[in-house]
Amino acid sequence: MSTAGLFAQVADLPPAAAARRLAHAGVPVFPCVPDGKRPLTRRGFHDASTDPAQVEPWWRRWPAANIGVPTGAASGFVVVDVDVHGPVDGRVGFGRATVAGLTGGWEMLVRTPTGGMHAYYPATPGTEQRSWQAGRAGVDFRGDGGYIIVPPSARTIAGTTARYRVEEVGSGPARTLDAGRLRNVLAPRPDPRPRPGTWQPVGREDAERLARWLDRQDTDRNLKLFWASCRLAEGGVPLADALDAVLTAAKSDFGPREIAATVRSAYRTVRPEPARRESPPVRGESSESRWFGRHATTGSLLRGRGL
Structure with missing residues (x-):
């Protein structure tokens, strides 16, 4: 069977x-x-x-x-x-x-x-x-x-x-x-650490340097943002300072919502928060709306491939 x-x-x-x-x-x-x-x-x-x-x-x-x-x-x-x-x-x-x-x-x-x-x-x-x-x-x-x-x-x-x-x-x-x-x-492997002369966080003042560094990146910017935000968290830079500085570097293809989510994710990785209570499933929803309702594009792709 x-x-x-x-x-x-x-x-x-x-x-x-x-x-x-x-x-x-x-x-x-x-x-x-x-x-x-x-x-x-x-x-x-x-x-x-x-x-x-x-x-x-x-x-x-x-x-x-x-x-x-x-x-x-x-x-x-x-x-x-x-x-x-x-x-x-x-x-x-x-x-x-x-x-x-x-x-x-x-x-x-x-x-x-x-x-x-x-x-x-x-x-x-x-x-x-x-x-x-x-x-x-x-x-x-x-x-x-x-x-x-x-x-x-x-x-x-x-x-x-x-x-x-x-x-x-x-x-x-x-x-x-x-x-x-x-x-x-x-989970692609992150890029190697920057060589001397590239951005390397060492303390609180590096939030603005991070924003300028990210503004020069053309590829894998989200992955670079996550890596750099982890370094800021390890260096003791407050989350609010990191968000304020990095959001100033946002481009049209790298929106503020994605930036904020990535920075917060990095800070949670370095400084874990207490576990949150999981939300219960909502009764009466279809399986498609429960799994893919917040991401209609993903849902349509899965349906198109027999998922």
């Missing part, structure tokens, strides 16, 4: 029954905290099992436990995790990768309780596909060395409980994913 068909079968079952059904079908499972993602066993996904003698006692002890499944060779599938919360919207990066022809061939799309999605692909036989994160793009890859929470697990966010659920099944044959090329599109 296909991965999509199997998860469609267990979508409405209680967690304990779903875990047993998945294990019986050969999918290794392990329990995670009810309503969360943290493993309940000592070794986490390394403890995942298909043995009923192991799976049954776990869910007798924790009947409401969410279901974790290791990704990669252990389960036979890998997952692209598209995150949507706070200032990060992974749908933009996923849409960019779709335009580049890198995301086709998924077997199913799973709607996550926070409004994002998991795109499932067959693991590449005989090839290790290590997990990685592209945090700035809001997209993670779950392969060997990672795990995913699967349907019918649930989470409660801001008082609203929502399940992981299969939203769409691929219409064509599933294909393996080139995770390396996907990562290069979502």
